[in-house]
Amino acid sequence: MADLQNLYESILAGKLEPAVEITKEAIAEGVAPQEIINGYMIKAMEEIGARFGAGKAFVPQLLMSARAMKGALELLKPLLKGDPNAMVGKVVIGTVKGDLHDIGKNLVASMLEGCGFEVVNIGIDIPAEKFVEVVKTEQPNILCLSALLTTTMGYMKTVIDALVSAGIRDQVKVMVGGAPVNQKFAMEIGADGYSENANEAVTCAKGLLGVC
Numbered sequence: 001m002a003d004l005q006n007l008y009e010s011i012l013a014g015k016l017e018p019a020v021e022i023t024k025e026a027i028a029e030g031v032a033p034q035e036i037i038n039g040y041m042i043k044a045m046e047e048i049g050a051r052f053g054a055g056k057a058f059v060p061q062l063l064m065s066a067r068a069m070k071g072a073l074e075l076l077k078p079l080l081k082g083d084p085n086a087m088v089g090k091v092v093i094g095t096v097k098g099d100l101h102d103i104g105k106n107l108v109a110s111m112l113e114g115c116g117f118e119v120v121n122i123g124i125d126i127p128a129e130k131f132v133e134v135v136k137t138e139q140p141n142i143l144c145l146s147a148l149l150t151t152t153m154g155y156m157k158t159v160i161d162a163l164v165s166a167g168i169r170d171q172v173k174v175m176v177g178g179a180p181v182n183q184k185f186a187m188e189i190g191a192d193g194y195s196e197n198a199n200e201a202v203t204c205a206k207g208l209l210g211v212c
């Protein structure tokens with residue numbers, strides 16, 4: 001049996017190799033990807049974040065944990081993929097300017113892809129002008145914005161304002177998320193949707209398109 005508690009410990013300790021090995025074993029044993037991700041991987045990232053917040057862990061440790069999580073997540077990504085013929089809608093997703101966090105964003109992207117969305121993932125540290133440009137060229141149904149810092153979450157409003165200024169706000173739904181973001185904030189900045197995690201992001205996205 002794959003030692004999933006050890007997967008949690010490995011990510012927490014920033015150890016890539018054991019994290020990858022245990023994930024491989026769990027996949028071979030048929031453990032559901034959602035259980036691996038939500039039950040162990042995200043919990044480890046929450047714990048390292050809490051330790052960092054309490055001054056008991058530092059940036060290099062966050063980076064090591066992020067590396068271990070990303071490596072293990074890479075193996076699970078193909079298992080989150082769904083039927084490409086059942087395309088529900090198109091999504092552009094990115095982390096806003098000033099913010100380099102991308103693990104949660106990439107998880108949301110993978111879940112959406114797995115549930116039938118075509119996803120254009122444009123990366124991290126994205127300025128408003130770039131979001132506007134990509135919405136014009138890709139013409140997505142939904143623009144997803146991610147922010148993990150209290151200092152960058154306000155930039156989501158800058159992006160929405162830029163869509164308004166460019167005259168394209170009514171062409172695309174805007175969904176926001178990230179640890180410091182909540183429903184109230186989402187409504188205040190004029191977003192159409194918010195969800196707390198990657199699973200609910202799918203429900204929210206389908207709801208915005210009226211397909212559930």
Ligand code: B12
Pocket residue numbers: 042045046048049050052053054059062063066098099100101102103104105107108144145146147148149150151175176177178179180194195196197198199201
């Ligand atoms: C890993 C990490 C890093 C890594 C990021 C690596 C990477 N490639 O992403 C590194 C080391 C680079 C980093 C840097 C920094 N970090 Co950091 N980081 C974290 C940590 C530990 C985990 C984040 C994570 O990956 N979580 C796991 C994923 C799966 O969860 P998630 O991101 O929340 O995403 C889920 C939801 O939020 C949601 N979601 C996310 N995006 C979206 C988008 C949409 C549209 C939707 C619908 C949903 C959604 O769904 C996701 C999946 O369920 C958090 C702690 C925490 N608890 O969040 C701190 C944390 C976010 N970091 C923090 C800080 C302070 C920093 C630094 C400023 C540290 C420094 N002094 O340099 C820098 C800032 C760099 C920058 N400019 O961005 C603080 C933020 C505090 C604050 N209130 O603003 C936190 C909270 C740690 C803490 N407790 O203090 N960090």
